[in-house]
Amino acid sequence: MTPTLESARKLDRHDPLAGFKARFALPEGVLYLDGNSLGAQPRDAREALALTRDQWRDELVKGWNQGWFDAPERLGDLLAPLLGAGPGEVVVSDNITLNLFKLLGYIIDSQKRARSVILSEGGNFPSDSYIAQGLCRFTGLEHRVLPEGGDLADYLDERVAAVVLSQVHYRTGRLRDMAAITALVREQGAEVIWDLAHSAGAMPVDLNGSGVRYAVGCTYKYLNGGPGAPGFLYVHKDSQARGWQPLSGWHGHAAPFDFEGDYAPAPGILRFRTGTHSALAYAPLEASLRLWREVDMTALRAKSLALGELFQDCLTDLFESKGIEDITPPVAERGSQVALIHREHGYAIVQALIARGVIGDYRAPGLMRFGFTPLYLSYEDVWQAARHFREVVETREYLGPALLTRSAVT
Numbered sequence: 001m002t003p004t005l006e007s008a009r010k011l012d013r014h015d016p017l018a019g020f021k022a023r024f025a026l027p028e029g030v031l032y033l034d035g036n037s038l039g040a041q042p043r044d045a046r047e048a049l050a051l052t053r054d055q056w057r058d059e060l061v062k063g064w065n066q067g068w069f070d071a072p073e074r075l076g077d078l079l080a081p082l083l084g085a086g087p088g089e090v091v092v093s094d095n096i097t098l099n100l101f102k103l104l105g106y107i108i109d110s111q112k113r114a115r116s117v118i119l120s121e122g123g124n125f126p127s128d129s130y131i132a133q134g135l136c137r138f139t140g141l142e143h144r145v146l147p148e149g150g151d152l153a154d155y156l157d158e159r160v161a162a163v164v165l166s167q168v169h170y171r172t173g174r175l176r177d178m179a180a181i182t183a184l185v186r187e188q189g190a191e192v193i194w195d196l197a198h199s200a201g202a203m204p205v206d207l208n209g210s211g212v213r214y215a216v217g218c219t220y221k222y223l224n225g226g227p228g229a230p231g232f233l234y235v236h237k238d239s240q241a242r243g244w245q246p247l248s249g250w251h252g253h254a255a256p257f258d259f260e261g262d263y264a265p266a267p268g269i270l271r272f273r274t275g276t277h278s279a280l281a282y283a284p285l286e287a288s289l290r291l292w293r294e295v296d297m298t299a300l301r302a303k304s305l306a307l308g309e310l311f312q313d314c315l316t317d318l319f320e321s322k323g324i325e326d327i328t329p330p331v332a333e334r335g336s337q338v339a340l341i342h343r344e345h346g347y348a349i350v351q352a353l354i355a356r357g358v359i360g361d362y363r364a365p366g367l368m369r370f371g372f373t374p375l376y377l378s379y380e381d382v383w384q385a386a387r388h389f390r391e392v393v394e395t396r397e398y399l400g401p402a403l404l405t406r407s408a409v410t
């Protein structure tokens with residue numbers, strides 16, 4: 001039976017996370033189902049940005065000694081519990097692409113160049129392959145691709161140094177078994193770097209408990225750090241003193257303010273810093289991470305799955321009759337998004353929804369993505385978003401003339 005508005009409201013009345021919505025500055029009249037691309041703005045983050053703007057004005061260069069300089073490791077420690085990592089295992093810095101470059105180079109160095117192949121997955125977010133290709137082009141390493149749907153075990157040989165995989169796939173939302181895959185790769189003498197872009201802040205992540213040594217991720221999606229918020233990099237405590245990372249800048253030096261001529265890597269996670277970071281970008285993220293400390297991740301996961309299922313339950317009958325394919329994996333194997341394909345009109349449907357204030361996104365070819373962010377979405381929001389979806393599809397409103405301009409982002 002299709003869920004009723006009253007049933008959605010009842011779920012809201014019993015939602016232990018309902019209070020978090022008021023902590024976000026959401027625009028009027030918008031139903032935001034794109035927190036898997038860019039998270040919404042926490043009120044505290046907005047405030048923190050204003051405070052840092054004034055700190056710059058009033059304190060000038062002294063600001064670097066007032067929390068700006070050590071923000072990468074301080075925020076790393078704030079983030080660590082959300083990832084199942086310990087203190088000193090996470091640094092917030094750069095972006096996913098650069099952090100992958102650092103870790104790939106570090107792994108090659110730590111293996112004393114005994115292995116020379118980097119394996120990345122076909123169909124993954126392309127930057128993860130692009131950066132592996134770039135590193136290989138400039139170093140003589142070899143890039144190989146694990147075809148989408150291929151069996152990883154068939155592609156691991158004694159030449160493979162490192163594998164780059166996403167824990168949750170950006171298109172389908174498929175969740176991988178991180179512990180089992182990490183064990184498989186390490187048995188073959190290789191390392192795996194996990195991309196947590198679509199899992200950090202979307203569900204509980206257990207890096208230590210899964211035997212993971214290396215991971216990267218971003219903070220602008222589920223973690224609500226803001227547009228261009230810095231990425232993060234995780235290295236297990238036992239793997240932090242194995243060599244150099246290739247972006248060997250002064251902030252990762254053992255004594256950055258000695259201004260020595262030669263590079264010497266800092267101890268621990270600090271060696272994964274590079275050069276000067278944007279203190280302005282760290283301020284809202286720090287406020288957002290403090291908010292995350294209040295969140296019960298088990299409740300978050302339960303609501304994330306319930307929101308996604310509510311959306312599907314409201315629309316399943318429509319999918320069948322309107323030629324929409326639901327490629328979302330089963331509940332136990334999914335992240336926090338619903339992925340629908342309409343090959344011919346997927347783009348236009350998403351644009352028609354945006355025109356109504358229901359924001360999801362489109363990824364060619366044909367894919368409509370809807371992200372579920374339990375901190376600022378209610379069950380009623382999701383029910384209403386599904387109602388709009390149904391109306392847009394049933395009336396074929398998406399064929400209207402206002403929708404002919406293409407947007408690069410959504």
Ligand SMILES: Cc1ncc(COP(=O)(O)O)c(C=O)c1O
Pocket residue numbers: 095096097098125127128166170195197198218231
């Ligand atoms: C899985 C995945 N990896 C990497 C990226 C890109 O990372 P960045 O732009 O932070 O380098 C994204 C999205 O932007 C992504 O979804």
Ligand SMILES: Nc1ccccc1C(=O)C[C@H](N)C(=O)O
Pocket residue numbers: 036037038125170197409
């Ligand atoms: N960082 C961005 C900047 C501009 C536009 C989109 C993004 C995204 O994050 C896309 C996202 N990674 C995705 O899963 O499609």
